[in-house]
Structure formats: structure tokens, C-alpha cells
Amino acid sequence: MIDQQKLYSIWVYLQAEPLFWLTLTIGSYIISDSIYRRTNLFPLLNPVAISVLLVSLILISFDIKYERYFEGAKFIHFLLGPVTVALAIPIYRKWHLIILNSKAIFISLIIGSVFAILVTYILSLQFEIQKELILSLLPRSVTAPIAMGISEIIGGIPSLTAIITIITGVIGASLGVFVFDLIKLKKMEARGFSLGLASHGIGTARAMSRDKNAGVFAAVGMGLSGLTTSILVPLFLKIVM
Amino acid sequence: MLNSIFTIFLFQLAGEFVQKFFELSIPGPVIGLILLLSVLLLKNRYNRSPSTFERELVSSCESLLNYLPLLFIPVGVGVVMHLTLLEENLISVITIIILGTLLTLAITGFIMERLLKEDNQK
Numbered sequence A: 001m002i003d004q005q006k007l008y009s010i011w012v013y014l015q016a017e018p019l020f021w022l023t024l025t026i027g028s029y030i031i032s033d034s035i036y037r038r039t040n041l042f043p044l045l046n047p048v049a050i051s052v053l054l055v056s057l058i059l060i061s062f063d064i065k066y067e068r069y070f071e072g073a074k075f076i077h078f079l080l081g082p083v084t085v086a087l088a089i090p091i092y093r094k095w096h097l098i099i100l101n102s103k104a105i106f107i108s109l110i111i112g113s114v115f116a117i118l119v120t121y122i123l124s125l126q127f128e129i130q131k132e133l134i135l136s137l138l139p140r141s142v143t144a145p146i147a148m149g150i151s152e153i154i155g156g157i158p159s160l161t162a163i164i165t166i167i168t169g170v171i172g173a174s175l176g177v178f179v180f181d182l183i184k185l186k187k188m189e190a191r192g193f194s195l196g197l198a199s200h201g202i203g204t205a206r207a208m209s210r211d212k213n214a215g216v217f218a219a220v221g222m223g224l225s226g227l228t229t230s231i232l233v234p235l236f237l238k239i240v241m
Numbered sequence B: 001m002l003n004s005i006f007t008i009f010l011f012q013l014a015g016e017f018v019q020k021f022f023e024l025s026i027p028g029p030v031i032g033l034i035l036l037l038s039v040l041l042l043k044n045r046y047n048r049s050p051s052t053f054e055r056e057l058v059s060s061c062e063s064l065l066n067y068l069p070l071l072f073i074p075v076g077v078g079v080v081m082h083l084t085l086l087e088e089n090l091i092s093v094i095t096i097i098i099l100g101t102l103l104t105l106a107i108t109g110f111i112m113e114r115l116l117k118e119d120n121q122k
Helices: A004-014 A018-038 A047-061 A066-078 A080-086 A088-093 A095-100 A102-126 A131-137 A144-154 A158-182 A188-210 A212-240 B002-022 B028-046 B052-065 B068-081 B083-115
Strands: none
Touching: A018 A047, A018 A066, A018 B068, A047 A066, A047 A158, A047 B068, A066 A080, A066 B068, A080 A088, A080 B002, A080 B028, A080 B052, A080 B068, A088 A095, A088 A212, A088 B028, A088 B052, A095 A102, A095 A212, A102 A131, A102 A188, A102 A212, A102 B083, A131 A144, A131 A158, A131 B083, A144 A158, A144 A212, A158 A188, A158 B068, A158 B083, A188 A212, A188 B068, A188 B083, A212 B028, B002 B028, B002 B052, B068 B083
């Protein structure tokens, strides 16, 4: 017979260990990624979204606090910094493509970044949400650390901005391809750049899984829109407020 | 492998330093990216053939980038666990995000597609 008492005490011990949550995070990613590949990269089965749902479901059903989970997951989270530096490599290898298209990149960057802020502002007014929330929404298309910084400067709530930013990334990565197909975009570079600009790292991850050039342009779009948005959002607020 | 890890960490560290020193609003790792890219491009100007070290760096970075989606899971789980922060605004916020993101993707992609030149160097 299995000693239930003993199993329970082992579980109590293991769930307090970072190793458990680290293993769970990697495991759910392996499962989600293999589903994603088996469905030929079906966009709605975005591996980030599916693994996040899997892990959250487990945390909620076992009543585990996020802080405990993060004790293990922080080792993975830490790698976000180094992997950002590593993005220099694909950009370096396709540098000739970026130089060739620098004018296209510049014009799309300015129009795209301005549009992202403007459309968020107009929609927020339509939905009549309070000012603090509008301010937290404005920088949402750029990578979380930049967005949170902007939010703080303009008087938004940084933690809310972080949540909004991640949702933006998942939406862009999982639904973007339908928009591109609808308006019949053929060039992978255009699709990638747009994904990086509008949905930062999560969009870039999706672009990289589809096509090398798309991935490079996504990384460039993400980096550049981070710079322009941090200048444009405070400027925009001076004009409208 | 260890050389590459060291190089990546070193550039991130340099990026964090520059960010703090000049009090920039750009995150340290993004500055690290720009620094590493600049060094590689400068090096390429004088010596076009990649060294063993550079080849190793390229392959390590590319294998790290393969796992990019994995790295967003911890933050993503945090979002699900803290969704209650949005309270009664949840539906409006999600709608704004969906409409705003899809429209931005369409406009940016549309303009870019028309401005891009063909790559002759492939």
C-alpha cells in the first residue's frame, strides 16, 4: 500500500523547493512547444500563452502563491537580459538588409509608433476609463522594462503597465498573422518589423520561429520602437493634456 | 560556450553601467545589445573573416534565442495571477489592447511592405 501521509509530506517539502517550479515551467514549455510544432506553428496555440495557462492552472488549483512559484521561475526570468544582448547576433548577420532598407524602417517606425499611441488613446476615451489607467495603457506596445519606466514618468501604474504589455505581446503574437493574411502582406520583413514594433519580445519570438528575416526585422522593430516610444509618449501627453 | 556566456554577461553588465551612469530610460540589456552590435560591426570593418571565437558566439547566441518564448512564461504567469488588479476594467482593457494592437500591426506592416526594397545579396 502507498503511504498517503508520507506522499503528502514529500509534496509539502517539494513544492517549497525552487527546483519544482523551475522543472514545471520548462516541462510545460516543452509540451506547449511540441503541440505548436505538431500543428505546424498554428498561431492560436502560441507556446507562451499555452504554457502560461498550464502553469497558472496548476498554481490556482493547488493554491500556490505567485511569489513561491517565482522563487523557482526567477532563474528563467533572469535570462531575459542576456537573451536581449544576444539579439545583436541575428541583427549583425543581416546588417546589409537593414542598411538597404533604412529609409523604410525609419518611416514605418515613426508612423507605427505614433499610431500605436494615438489609437490606444482614442480607444481609451471611447471606453471612458479613468485617467490613471489610460496613462498605464499608452506605452503598452514596447518591451516591459521600457513600458514600465515610461508609465512611471507619466504618472501611470507600472505594475498595471507590465500586465497590459504582456497581454499586448500575446495578442500580437497569436492574432497578428490573421491581420497580415487579411491585408495580404507578402514580405516576411514587413510582417516581422510590424510584430516587433507592436508586440515587442513575444511578437519577436513568434517572428523568429517562422522566418529568419522576419525575426531580425522584429528585433530591430522592437528595439527602435522602445526608443521612439519613450520619447513620443511624454511629448504626446504635453499636446493632448 | 563559457567564453560566449561571459561575453554576453559582460556586455549586459556594460549596458547596465551605461544606463545608470547616464540615467537613461532605455533598459541596460538593450544598451548591451547596441554595444555588442557596434563592436561586431567595427571589427567586421577591419577583418571580414570571422574568428573561432566569433563563430562560437554566433552559435551560442542563436541557440539561446531558440528558447526566447520560454523566458516570457514567469512574467506571463504573474499576469494571470494578478489579473484582478484590472478589476471592473478587465473587459474594456482587453478590448482596447486587441483593437489597438491589430490596427497597429496592420498599419505598420502595410507601410513597410510598400517601402521595402528587394534584397539582391541573398
